Structure formats: structure tokens, C-alpha cells
Amino acid sequence: MELPCEAELQLLFARLNYQFFNGEAPDCAISYNERFSNSAGRITYSDRPLAIELSSKHFRKDPEALEETLLHEMIHAWCFVKYRDTSHGARFKAKLRECGLTSIYHDLGNAAPSQESKRRFILRCEQCAFETLRRRRPQSPASCPRCNKRRFDPRFPLTIYEVLELRPIGTTLEGAFAARRGPR
Ligand SMILES: [Zn+2]
Ligand SMILES: [Zn+2]
Numbered sequence: 001m002e003l004p005c006e007a008e009l010q011l012l013f014a015r016l017n018y019q020f021f022n023g024e025a026p027d028c029a030i031s032y033n034e035r036f037s038n039s040a041g042r043i044t045y046s047d048r049p050l051a052i053e054l055s056s057k058h059f060r061k062d063p064e065a066l067e068e069t070l071l072h073e074m075i076h077a078w079c080f081v082k083y084r085d086t087s088h089g090a091r092f093k094a095k096l097r098e099c100g101l102t103s104i105y106h107d108l109g110n111a112a113p114s115q116e117s118k119r120r121f122i123l124r125c126e127q128c129a130f131e132t133l134r135r136r137r138p139q140s141p142a143s144c145p146r147c148n149k150r151r152f153d154p155r156f157p158l159t160i161y162e163v164l165e166l167r168p169i170g171t172t173l174e175g176a177f178a179a180r181r182g183p184r
Helices: 006-021 056-061 065-083 090-098 172-180
Strands: 028-033 041-044 050-055 121-125 131-134 158-162
Touching (some): 028 065
């Protein structure tokens, strides 16, 4: 199944904006990200325009979920410009219901809401692309353990990214069983 191209995504965005937001959702740059494998969509608030990225890998398997995921991210964009709110809190949920979506996870999984609110950080070395996931923001200076294996080295700092969106899209068991249960 072929995915809509990025120009078509902008048209879909415009239609949803007209239909559900009275045209008040802010401009967003929408693109596919080939590397997402454990989230369906993501919004980044630090860029202007806001950036919405969709997992091409995920939607090739589940094209019907694309519109809902885009709508979900648009609600985030709308909550952000209107209230500076980036959560899945009361305002987000009210708008979600207004848009006819029922679950903040729609069809992508069913993790408990408590899991959603946990903060996560990715530390990334921009020089060698080393990445590691942390529950806490690092409190002391750290440097890339791959670029200098032996000691702290300020030439190789790690950039801290906060993970803003964590949405389950399945478990690793499905893949593991499929691989293991092949013909013998
Ligand atoms: Zn490195
Ligand atoms: Zn969300």
C-alpha cells in the first residue's frame, strides 16, 4: 500500500484543520521518518513551523491509522499554540472527543496512562551517533562513552533530547515468535 506523499499530507492537514479546528491549528511541517520503529508519530515543538513526523514503517503496515495519528498530533499542535500545553491532559482529551477520537492511544496500543507521563531522555553524541535512553536528565557532566572510552572528554558532549511522545505500537513478542516459528 502506497503512502500519501508529503504534499498530500499537507492537503490532509488542511482538510482536518478546516474540519476540526476552524483553521486554527498552526502550520506544521509534516514528514515521514523512516527510522521510527516504536512510535507512530511525533511532534517537535522547538522548530518553527512545528514539525510532525510520521513513521512510514508503521503506516505502510497500517495505513488506516495515519489520519487519526495526524489528527492526534494536530491536537497537540493546537493545544500548544492555544494554551502552551503539551500534555495529554484535560484540554487535550476534550479536543480529542470533539474530534471523534475516543482513546489517547487510538488503535496503537493500550498502555496504562501512568506509563505515558514518565519522562525519558535520549542522550546523543552528534559526532558518532551513539544514543542512550535515560529516565532522568543527567545531573553531572557526561561525554560520549564511545568517542572516548576511558574518561570524561569535553570534546564529545552528549546532546539531551526529551522524549515527548511515547506510544506503544505492539510488543516484541510478535516479531520474536514469528521469527522463531518459521519452518524448521
Ligand atoms: Zn560519540
Ligand atoms: Zn500524544
